[in-house]
Amino acid sequence: MASTVFERSLPDARLVIDSLTDARLKPFWLDDLRTPPLFPRYRGTAGFDLAVVGAGYTGLWTALQAKERDPGLRVAVVEGRTVGWAASGRNGGFCEATLTHGAANGLSRFPNELAQLDRLGLQNLDEIEATVARLGLDCEFERSGSLAVAVEDYQLKELKDADDGDGEVYFDGVGIRQLLDSPTFLGGLWSKRATAMIHPAKLAAELARACAEAGVEIFERSPVRGLDSELPSGPVTLSTDGGFIHADQVALATNAFPSLLKRYRLHTVPVYDYVLMTEPLTDAQLASIGWRGRQGVADTANQFHYYRLSADNRILWGGYDAVYHYGGRIRPAYEDRPETFRRLASHFFTTFPQLEGLRFSHRWAGVIDTSSRFCAFYGLARQGRVAYAAGFTGLGVAASRFAANVMLDRLSGESTERTSLEMVRSTPLPFPPEPAAYAGVQATKWALDQADHNGGMRNALLKSLDAVGLGFDS
Ligand SMILES: Cc1cc2nc3c(=O)[nH]c(=O)nc-3n(C[C@H](O)[C@H](O)[C@H](O)COP(=O)(O)OP(=O)(O)OC[C@H]3O[C@@H](n4cnc5c(N)ncnc54)[C@H](O)[C@@H]3O)c2cc1C
Incomplete structure (x- = not known):
């Protein structure tokens, strides 16, 4: 070799x-925050128009844009630990336009709409830049490519x-x-033009500040333990240690952590x-x-x-x-x-x-949160009252804002350019349960390492995965 x-x-x-x-x-990024945001735990029982679970970028963009679409909404963000502690506060800070984890991955999975996805991805990055300027988000944004x-x-x-x-x-x-x-x-x-650099933890903290200033109620150290919707209509109930949240609509932005919707538990590893x-x-x-x-x-x-x-x-x-x-x-x-x-x-x-x-x-x-297609997917459950987005596979700094808009579009019930995308309508294959998941990931990693040591030549396993649409090309 x-x-x-x-x-x-x-x-x-x-x-x-x-x-x-x-x-x-x-x-480093979390260590570098001079004044980390601080929000109360959730206690009691209250009703919201929209409850967002998770205070990383996906959840915060969802809440912020919900208020921008309709300032009259009562919106909560419920976070199990603290704002931005997870991937959003510790990533590389590459804010990339791509919605498909790069051109090669996009071409192999959505060949008919890649040009459209690239245009929407660039527009999303431009809108992030504009929002950073408009709201004065202090996040060291540099459009350096x-x-x-x-x-x-x-x-x-x-x-x-x-x-x-x-x-x-x-x-x-x-x-x-x-x-x-x-x-x-x-x-x-x-x-x-397709990439900006940001300070990840500052972006999360500043999005939380912007949310709070827009009237979003943020709760930290309040893990959501369960999601119930016994009736086909009416509010969805989220249970926390401090009480219940009744929400007309729910957006789940829990990334790599176990989905509150059981049907999606195997869709990410x-x-x-x-x-x-x-x-x-x-x-x-x-x-x-x-x-x-x-x-x-x-x-x-x-x-x-x-x-x-x-x-x-x-x-x-x-x-x-x-x-x-x-x-x-x-x-x-x-x-x-x-x-x-x-x-x-x-x-x-x-x-x-x-x-x-x-x-x-x-x-x-x-x-x-790795998905089998290496870019985000979008779920809708409970008669359209619960939206879910996950699966960014390590490239969600910018794509999380697009995902937030997809969730809001879908919860609104309206048909938009975003909701019409095959990327949004289709769901990737789940991973197999253990022990197959572990064996499969290890075998794929080994094969990718072999390819790197062999002039990029992909072996039979990688070619088979490519053929069934599960291939990975960085
Ligand atoms: C080391 C590293 C480097 C990366 N580098 C890049 C990069 O350079 N560019 C890029 O585009 N992407 C990068 N990524 C990926 C990117 O950081 C993520 O795609 C993005 O931050 C996802 O945001 P999120 O809000 O969906 O998830 P997260 O930031 O993980 O937030 C999810 C939140 O949900 C909360 N939560 C989960 N379950 C519950 C529950 N039941 N109740 C309440 N709260 C709950 C969690 O506590 C967490 O705060 C990187 C990731 C890592 C880990």
């Missing part, structure tokens, strides 16, 4: 270990082919290294994604790599890294390992995985040997 550049150009082992010794086990870089020869063709001479521009090895200097880069594609953050770079360190365009960056193997600058010029470095635990378990203990953090640090110094001696200040992990 051939090696990858990260194995051919290994940094010194001591350098890797030393770089991690002071890294706190905490998402993104670089997809090739670090092996076989990865070049796809990037060259994507050049459209306009928004997508291909650079050869010399050109890409003038934008960002790594000896591993062989070429790259700069997507100029929680997969852990790992991240490192460096200390701030000095001016000299930053000058040694360039990166004046401050783009978000990803390399292009199946197992890929994503990286970006923060406002204070740290480098966030995440991805590569994706870890699924038997039974779909979610546990705080899974967030510390020393072998993964060492692997990430090693790959970092392979990519940027100029930064030898730089240290990581934070390390963390979060759960991604």
Whole structure:
């Protein structure tokens, strides 16, 4: 089996270990919040026009846009822990236009409406930018675009082919290294408008502030234990430890956590994604790599890294390992995985040997709600009174706002461009129950790793998954 550049150009082992010794086990973004939002627990029994479960981006965008559509509505957001503590407060902050987890995935699943989905995705990103400006959301929004870089020869063709001479521009090895200097880069594609960088936890906190200012009632530390709707019409009841919520309509925005609708429990599996953050770079360190365009960056193997600058010029470095635990378990203990953090640090110094001696200040992990089609799906239940959106598969920073609008459209009962989409009307295949789910995920991961070590050649398992519409191409 051939090696990858990260194995051919290994940094010194001591350098890797030393770089991690002071890294706190905490998402940098949440640590960086000066005044985290604080909302009461839910207590008592009350009626709402709309109750939203989950205070990540999906839930907060749903509540905010519900109030913008109709300021007279009484809207609640009920969160089991605290605003933005989960994926929304700990992600990479790549706010990407794509609604389909990239063009290749979109083309394989929705070939007839990909152009429409791309237009709607770009419009959604433009509207996020406009909302950030209109409401003054302090979330370090930078529309810097993104670089997809090739670090092996076989990865070049796809990037060259994507050049459209306009928004997508291909650079050869010399050109890409003038934008960002790594000896591993062989070429790259700069997507100029399709990605913005944000501070994830600040976006969640600011959305919560905007919700509260619009009159949304937010409740934290109030897990919803059950959802009942005995009658075919009338309110749906959510039970919490502090009492009951009766709501005419409910939007479920619970991402990787078990769905309150049993029928969707097998439609996502929680997969852990790992991240490192460096200390701030000095001016000299930053000058040694360039990166004046401050783009978000990803390399292009199946197992890929994503990286970006923060406002204070740290480098966030995440991805590569994706870890699924038997039974779909979610546990705080899974967030510390020393072998993964060492692997990430090693790959970092392979990519940027100029930064030898730089240290990581934070390390963390979060759960991604993987669906079998690698982009969100939309459920509707209880005679149209309960909407559900999940399955972003690690690319939901911008897509969550689109999903919020889909849920509101569907709850309104109106037919819109969004509700007419095949992507919205169709539901992906569920994952099989254990032990098949675990075996399937492990076999797929192994096959993807083999492909990365074999010039991108996909084996029989991956080809079969591609053929039945379950294939994954990063
Ligand atoms: C490490 C990492 C890196 C990522 N990087 C990127 C990136 O760069 N770009 C990108 O686009 N996407 C990225 N993602 C994915 C992105 O963060 C998510 O798609 C997005 O945040 C999903 O938002 P959400 O509101 O649906 O989910 P979440 O933020 O997970 O929020 C769901 C909320 O629901 C609450 N909840 C669940 N069940 C209940 C219940 N029964 N009662 C009450 N509350 C409940 C949870 O407590 C949680 O707060 C990343 C994810 C991770 C983990």
